[in-house]
Amino acid sequence: MEISNLLNMHSSIVLGIVNERLRIECGSIDQLVSRYELDEDTLYDKMNELGYHYDPLTNQFKSS
Incomplete structure (x- = not known):
């Protein structure tokens, strides 16, 4: 999948x-x-718009 425009997509x-x-x-x-x-x-x-933060222990964004 092409993700060069990733940050222009909807947050979810x-x-x-x-x-x-x-x-x-x-x-x-x-x-x-x-x-x-x-x-x-x-x-x-x-x-942050979605209420998620990066968790380095699990290497993923999680709900705050």
Whole structure:
């Protein structure tokens, strides 16, 4: 799946794609941001809109 425009998508879609990529391809948020050339602050802002935060222990965004 092409995710170059990921951060322009609706937040709930971004959540699903990001958690899938973290689970399957990337061992950390840093790897995800680097691999897909994402703006980390924008990603965190989108997840905060939904009430989610990044949990490094489980390597996924979880409900706050």
